[in-house]
């Protein structure tokens with residue numbers, strides 16, 4: 092059993108994850124930490140999983156595991172190994188859904204055992220404008236028109252939020268469909284004033300796609316980080 096160390100948590104009480112947590116139902120639990128290497132806090136199979144990874148990856152992966160165990164403990168779940176699936180998606184204990192994200196300066200995890208929630212997708216991004224070449228790659232024509240209402244540099248920040256929301260949506264839908272999506276396969280409507288988003292279109296048809304279309308999300312920004320959370324509610328909780 093690895094050591095149960097305290098997390099090196101960010102200095103601000105208003106981190107974007109703390110803001111997300113206060114905007115969500117109490118049944119969704121968040122945890123965060125500053126990436127650092129501490130192999131003593133990991134299970135042997137987790138250490139093995141990242142033994143050949145570069146330092147940055149080892150710090151992000153390890154801190155995300157410590158954060159996840161911390162969040163799971165708040166749901167009454169004892170410490171367990173959290174080695175990803177072969178497709179790199181997270182593998183949670185039975186009855187848990189959740190999501191992981193990291194940036195250079197922050198690792199975050201969101202988990203729940205609520206039967207009302209079928210899937211979660213969390214994404215963290217540094218709050219800097221998205222490069223214009225990437226904007227072209229990730230936007231549908233409708234999303235491009237939405238971005239065009241903003242002047243630079245606001246348009247670049249709005250594009251980064253759209254990018255983050257699409258990553259969060261991707262993680263959330265993957266647990267249901269197990270399908271890869273291109274950025275332009277999905278169209279999101281972003282409400283910056285309310286800090287929310289929803290799916291306005293998916294270029295796929297069929298039962299599971301109709302289901303994940305109902306995903307909604309929240310956006311929070313602080314301390315130079317954007318945090319987005321996509322939530323898919325269960326059909327018959």
Ligand SMILES: CC(C)(COP(=O)(O)OP(=O)(O)OC[C@H]1O[C@@H](n2cnc3c(N)ncnc32)[C@H](O)[C@@H]1OP(=O)(O)O)[C@@H](O)C(=O)NCCC(=O)NCCS
Nearest residue numbers: 152155179180181191192193257261262265272273274277
């Ligand atoms: C998987 C992906 C979303 C990860 O995003 P990222 O910005 O590289 O990295 P993040 O730090 O935000 O997230 C990493 C975490 O994502 C999770 N993850 C990886 N693959 C995943 C998947 N298929 N489904 C859900 N979560 C996944 C893992 O928990 C990982 O954490 P870990 O490595 O510590 O276990 C991204 O690499 C990817 O492949 N995207 C596909 C293209 C896409 O996003 N399309 C959008 C269409 S709407």
